[in-house]
Amino acid sequence: MVAGRYLRARRKDAFISVIAGLTLTGVAIGVATLIVVMSVMNGFREELLSKILGLNGHFSAFPIERQFTDYRETVEAIEGVDGVTYAVYFVEGNALASGQYESTGVNVRGMDLENIRKLSLLFNGAEQGGWEGWDEGQGVAMGSRLAARLGLSLGDPVTLVNPRGSTTPFGSTPQIRTYPVNVIFNLGMVEFDSFFLYMPLEPAQTYFRLFDEQLRPGVEPPDIDATDEEIDAAYVRVNQASAVEIFIADPDNVGQMRQRIQQQIQRPLILTDWQQRNETFFSALQVERVVMFVILSMIILVAAFNIISSLVMLVKDKGGDIAVLRTMGATRGSIMRIFSMTGTTIGVVGTFVGLVLGLVISANAEPLRAFISNTLGVAIFPPEVFFLSSLPSRTDPIEVAMVVGLALGLSFLATLYPAWRAAQYDPVEALRYE
Known part of the structure; x- marks a missing residue:
């Protein structure tokens, strides 16, 4: 109940609630971006593989002797x-x-x-x-x-x-x-x-x-x-x-x-397989997928730091409330749970919004690309550069689960330090000048 009240905007602490809303938006954008990019790269690899192996076999056999x-x-x-x-x-x-x-x-x-x-x-x-x-x-x-x-x-x-x-x-x-x-x-x-x-x-x-x-x-x-x-x-x-x-x-x-x-x-035949013929190309794609995952994970990490900053400001603003709760018998663990739930709620809601947004965009990647290209008059993902005439997308449930788990884990870890600092408040010092 207390954590929910801290999340709702009131006139005197509306600024803190705005920061919390921006933090939630940052988490959602990070999760959605990571899901969309990984889905497009999965679709890109799968489509290229299906096209390449649609005409060229898994083995090419050449005669000798x-x-x-x-x-x-x-x-x-x-x-x-x-x-x-x-x-x-x-x-x-x-x-x-x-x-x-x-x-x-x-x-x-x-x-x-x-x-x-x-x-x-x-x-x-x-x-x-x-x-x-x-x-x-x-x-x-x-x-x-x-x-x-x-x-x-x-x-x-x-x-x-x-x-x-x-x-x-x-x-x-x-x-x-x-x-x-x-x-x-x-x-x-x-x-x-x-x-x-x-x-x-x-x-x-x-x-x-x-x-x-x-x-x-x-x-x-x-x-x-x-x-x-x-x-x-x-x-x-x-x-x-x-x-x-x-x-x-x-x-x-x-x-x-x-x-x-x-x-x-x-x-007698000489056999060359598709992995040998396209080793450099698909190795580059694999390296690019890993690098993009690491880079885009930084967006979620930045959003996690925003959770820390918003909770620190909330703890500073609620110093008197913390002292009153402590004098009424609230334990340090109770105070820590209140602020942990506050920050974790921001991360959970942001992750859920980002999950839904990412899945929707991934499922409609090609129509969105065509709409933006026609509206702006700019070729996005030109076929001459990316080899494919349309933007493919394939969502991997395992990768989506990894992204959601990463976002939830970082959101929870981001709440630990501010919640611990709130639990260390001394009621006497907090109420001395009230």
Whole structure:
């Protein structure tokens, strides 16, 4: 009852109550800020991880010792390993893509429709056009940002230039081909939407010359003056792939899965996992999360110091009341509990308000970002810098509990010294000049 009266504003001590209100606001802002920032960073990491691993597998398998002509059999064997969800083979190379406005370097991947269907992020990301008849067509698929940069729309021709072309007596000539744009996709990640271009598998193998002409078994080599039909009848085309992407059920279990795949697959392969490919990037994200948590925790610490200052002022102002209570029989423990409850109430209410505010903002992070950006006309979290086209957010209950526990703990600790000082008041000295 006494602690509640001290918290309510009255005319003569309104200033102290204003300070208590500002302290409560500081605790609420600190808790809300910490929850929002940690939620956004969690969402940022999870979204990046899902996008990166949506196209690039948990393992990339590259052939060694011999050409990768047995890629179909290798994929079937890999998919039979326990813990592997699926695997996709592909042809990959770099080229210069030219459109109506400008030219830019692109990463070209050749895949058939069967493997594209396995990559749900890519298959469901088609904004314009569709994947029907993909294997039989001669068109390409590109990201929406790449299409906008080149000034292309559905059906427009795009020219690809590859320096590794045909070899002639006068040197190597570049490989130049023009293809229509059949699919424009949007994966929600700037790097993929700006840099990746897909082709059907066989046209990609032809474009990058990933095939061999091998003599058919039991057939004699044709003569020098043989016709084209005789040469085609004597030789068979053997296609190659560049690599295989392997997707596993548990992305964090790369060590055990690496051993399992290498033991069960007879074909020599070099395996690189997603942690090796993105080690620096995700390590930087982890360090940033820890640093941001420590820095933003200082806001709650400052609010805790405000609780100390407001309670010290309250103790000074209530010196006479403390003396009267002591003469009426109140113990030192009672006085200490009164002021501890006063300060702790400020911390508890501020933490609860900050918790609600932080959860609401975290749940509506992207709409709030879009509203503020449209209102101010300023790009907040531009996709070109942060790789994602929207602001992700994922609230971790464990981290929220840590933030709430930190705020409540600091609030309680902040009340101990002022409450102890109040309990040490001497009634005689306090009432001597009353």
